[in-house]
Amino acid sequence: MGEFIETEVYTQLARIGKALASPVRLRLLDLLENGESDVEGLVTASGVGLKNTSAQLQQLRGANLVTTRREGNRIIYRLAGPDVSRLLGSLQTCAEVRLADLRLAIDDLLGNSSELQPVTAEELRAHIDDPRILIIDVRSSEDYARGHVPSAISLPAAELRQKMDSIPRGVEVIAYCQGPYCVLSPDLVRLLRSHEIPARPLEGGITRWQREGGALQTGEGSAGAAS
Structure with a gap:
């Protein structure tokens, strides 16, 4: 009996591992960290076909992850x-430590992030009211309205490229996008630096901010504040 119970325990634990053992399902979970969505929205965001997306969501639902x-x-x-x-x-932290191939893939995706000196969530919380810092949310205005870092302004990536001259001088920009593998904020930080504007990305984006207990504001009150 004891052996059976032990086997059943690990069988149940393995359900979570099995649910996570798919690049598509991991991608869908990452997207759902951005907020709830219907199947069609996930299809558009992921680029995965409707039938496959629906099937993968059922796997995640079966493991009670969604x-x-x-x-x-x-x-x-x-x-x-x-x-x-x-x-x-x-999972991501452990994999980044243990898998050299993952670190290489991240560098291929984001470039050498260490040269950008990312700001940690803890550092940002400590300086969030510092007038010498301008926090910019480069996601869409809809994502910003659903929830953003307190005191951040909304300046989506495409608009920021067009409104470079509106960024006030004499401040350091902290830019963030969605998650740890989002390319928008690292790319825009490099662009800002090329215009001699001090800038750093928020490490892990708003996803890591939330994972580490960071509060969110909702609504559109600060949208376009740099225009």
Whole structure:
């Protein structure tokens, strides 16, 4: 009996490992950290076909990593809880330490991030009210409205490229996008630096900010403040 119980325990634990053992499912979970979404929205964001996306979501739902609600005829998916986000963070951190191939893939994607001297969530919390810092959310205005770092302004990536001259001098820009593998903020930090504007990215984006207990503001009150 003892052997059977032990086997069943590990069988149940393995359900979570099996659910995470798919690049597509990991990508969908990352996208759902940005907020709840229907299948069509996830298809558009991920580039994965509708049938495959639906099948992968059912796998995640079967392991209780995502939950759903109905909105008319639409099924809306979301992460089952903040513990799922923390699990993803622990997985990513462990993998980045243990897998040299992953570190190379991240460098290929983001470039040499160490040269950008990323700001940690802890550092930003300590200086969030510093008038010498301008925090810019480079995601879409819709993402900003759903939740952003307190005191951040909304300046989506495409607009920032066009409004470079509107960035006040004499401040350091802290730019952030969605998650640890988002290319927008590192690319824009390099662009800002090429215009002699001091800038650094927020390490791990708003995803890591939330994972480490950072508060969010909602609404559009600070959108376009640098225009």
